[in-house]
Amino acid sequence: MPRFPRIAESAQGVKGSVYSGLKKKPASGKPPVPLHIGDTWMEPAEGCRMQDLTVEDHPGMHRYSPVPGYPQLRDRIAEVHGERTGIETERGQVVVTGGATAGLAAVVGALVSPGEEVLLVAPYWPLIAGSVRAFGATPVDVPMMTEVETAEAAVERLEQYRTDKTVAVYWNTPHNPTGRLLPRDWLEAMSQWARKNDLWIFSDDVYEDYVYEGEHAYTRTVSPDNTISVHSFSKAYGMAGNRCGYLAGPNEAIDAVKRIMTNINYSACSASQLAALNALNGAADEWVANAREKYAQLGREAAEALGLPGPKGSTFLFPDVSHALDERGLDGFLGDLAEAGVLVAPGPSFGPYNQHVRMCFTAAPPDEIRRGVDILASKIQR
Incomplete structure (x- = not known):
């Protein structure tokens, strides 16, 4: 049993973050495209916001x-x-x-x-x-x-x-x-x-x-x-x-x-x-229908750019980036990607996948998603 100042083993075994970090500012000077978090750029439907x-x-x-x-x-x-x-x-x-x-x-x-x-x-x-x-x-x-x-x-x-x-x-x-x-x-x-x-x-x-x-x-x-x-x-x-x-x-x-x-x-x-x-x-009925249409289009575009089958559901893709890794492994790839202006989630956060990354195609406005996907595709396909 842990006694002061030790921390419980259960807490020590839990990760504080499942996403890649940004150690350097993107070379472009623009804020990084947040493909790492499962979220949406869209505000909730009218009637479903706190102000309502x-x-x-x-x-x-x-x-x-x-x-x-x-x-x-x-x-x-x-x-x-x-x-x-x-x-x-x-x-x-x-x-x-x-x-x-x-x-x-x-x-x-x-x-x-x-x-x-x-x-x-x-x-x-x-x-x-x-x-x-x-x-x-x-x-x-x-x-x-x-x-x-x-x-x-x-x-x-x-x-x-x-x-x-x-x-x-x-x-x-x-x-x-x-x-x-x-x-x-x-x-x-x-x-x-x-x-x-x-x-x-x-x-x-x-x-x-x-x-x-x-x-x-x-x-x-x-x-x-x-x-x-x-x-x-x-x-x-x-x-x-x-x-x-x-x-x-x-x-x-x-x-x-x-x-x-x-x-x-x-x-x-x-x-x-x-x-x-x-x-x-x-x-929110109309909102969901609209979001689903927009998400589907963004998902198809992202999958095509990354050479993957289109998603059948959810808001994510999980590309294998093994052929783009050098002797630094996935950490080096994530660092280069972040410096280029894109954050993704590292594969090991999702299980034994040290040659994969996860990207969310709804976490930023569509034009930003497309910019981020283009950068990610250029790194994968180099």
């Missing part, structure tokens, strides 16, 4: 909300989630969280004990590994999304990494960082495998609104009894700074998550919940 919320319309909006979220928001979430997944969902099966990040951390805290293992379908959203470590458990990288092409192979790969300590598996679709979609037959096979082995499924659906080719399938649709589905108002409606998301799952699991949430951040931001409710009630 008033105390006159929402008395008590600066007070605590109930710990699991405003009842009217949870009811609306249950309705929308039920319609999308085909699984009848009640208010008690929904908890509003301080962003999907806090929600997933609370899920780990509620369902995974110290010393146990969580399989992470890799490459993965990078903060999940830190959340697992922070609660004293072990994340296990399962390389899949860059190399496996069938449902049968996916199950074989998961089984290869399962041990007696495995209690849960995490995956996300539409996929961050590759832009792929997990097909329904994959989810059915993987979920059946998880049920057979008595595993929880942490299904990250935060990019559900951003599918450009094919159709998003929900894991909770095929395996509701052991799936906790994770969702984000940040990603859906351009509200990353609001820190508001939600979870849906079995009653006993959600009840446990509520207890963890109470002791971490008590409740999600009250004003953010009101903005989220407005979005779900139709204020």
Whole structure:
């Protein structure tokens, strides 16, 4: 056990940053293009911005909300989630969280004990590994999304990494960082495998609104009894700074998550919940359709410039830059790229990928994205 001045091993094992830094100013003198962070340049829809919320319309909006979220928001979430997944969902099966990040951390805290293992379908959203470590458990990288092409192979790969300590598996679709979609037959096979082995499924659906080719399938649709589905108002409606998301799952699991949430951040931001409710009630419908069209176009342009297949969903691409590396490895490449005026996320943040980078094609205005992609392409294709 750590004593003063030592720090807990769980904290020491968590990265403070998953992005590349800027050690030198870009040679151009212009601010670097931020392709490293998953965000949007677009402001939220009218009716969903903080300036649209008033105390006159929402008395008590600066007070605590109930710990699991405003009842009217949870009811609306249950309705929308039920319609999308085909699984009848009640208010008690929904908890509003301080962003999907806090929600997933609370899920780990509620369902995974110290010393146990969580399989992470890799490459993965990078903060999940830190959340697992922070609660004293072990994340296990399962390389899949860059190399496996069938449902049968996916199950074989998961089984290869399962041990007696495995209690849960995490995956996300539409996929961050590759832009792929997990097909329904994959989810059915993987979920059946998880049920057979008595595993929880942490299904990250935060990019559900951003599918450009094919159709998003929900894991909770095929395996509701052991799936906790994770969702984000940040990603859906351009509200990353609001820190508001939600979870849906079995009653006993959600009840446990509520207890963890109470002791971490008590409740999600009250004003953010009101903005989220407005979005779900139709204020953001046109905004989402417009964003999806713009994102799809930017994704196709970026993929073509980088010599990659177009993304089927999400807002990311994950190029292999191995042929552009010299004796300095990925760190040298990232440094040169930053000096040229572009920041990207390093592949090792997403699993065992020391020859990849992730870029987001929505984190800056379109012209800036195109400028950044051109610089990245010139470095990759030299």
